[in-house]
Amino acid sequence: MGQHLLSGNPPVAVSLRHSPRARRISLRVSGLDGRVTLTVPRGVSEAEALTFATSKGDWLRAQLAGRPDCLRVAAGIALPIEGRLLRIGSGTGRGVRLTSDAIEVSGPEAQLPARLEGWLKARARDRLAAASDAYAAQLGRGYSRITLRDTRSRWGSCSSRSALSYSWRLIMAPPEVLDYVAAHEVAHLAEMNHSPAFWAVVARLLPDYETPRRWLRREGAALHRFRFSD
Structure with a gap:
């Protein structure tokens, strides 16, 4: 290309x-x-x-x-995490720590974006695995694995081999939005299409799925404005 x-x-x-x-x-x-x-x-x-x-x-x-400008992740900017807008700051000790209004990242400032991205990916995997497990159990279906990517064209996918894939940036969205994407992809374990039967499965797993679906359509693109590397 x-x-x-x-x-x-x-x-x-x-x-x-x-x-x-x-x-x-x-x-x-x-x-x-x-x-x-x-x-x-x-x-x-x-x-x-x-x-x-x-x-x-x-x-x-x-x-x-009409698109929002890209933002390079660094100390001082506000970043959405699970639907909350938190100010990034330097922390003491080790790792990443959440407070009521901030996210504190320890270590050299030059390493802050990479450390924060790694922490977000780990948190996204935990949340998406828990949601996928719960919906799969509710549906009575199993999946083979979960993969996290930084996808641009879709928020999640389900392969014919029952492998689930998600965008790790879903951890920035409100929890109900992450739940919706997990329910959507798990529903594909039963219906590999977007037929009325598929949407009936989604509604069974998450009755109010239309609300987070609308949020994702309206606000989801803004989650890609944050850049963790050049």
Whole structure:
């Protein structure tokens, strides 16, 4: 996948993706991290595809203008953890400690983002495993494993081999949102589709699933604005 910069004010970074199955040139702006992808079908030159992207420059800038700016994680910024906005600060002793209004990270300041990210991933795994276990037991189905990733296109998935995968950034969302994603993916153990039967399973596992689902659609993209590494 190549990278190109479309001229204009401001310039727009575009990733080129060649696809033999695509039938036409297409542009996609990720709703999670704002990444712009230009899909180039077989038989279409990169120059032609870039000309198309350039013609859509005003549309691209309008899509990107409404997105929140990225924030580099560091002491002093506020970070959502389980739905609470906590100020990051330097701590004493070892590890990471939560207070009523802050998250304190010990160690050298240069290592703070990596240490905090590791702590968040461990906490996410614990919470997601507990939620998945509870819903799987309620459904009477088992899963093979849980994997955590920093996915941009989806918050969770369930494979045909009953393997569950989640975005670790769900630990930043309110607990009921994390529960919804776990219920959604566990429901796929019974229904590998998004049919009415599938949504009936989700409703059985989490009756008020529509409320956290709406939150994720409305607020979820903002969880990707926090950058833990360059």
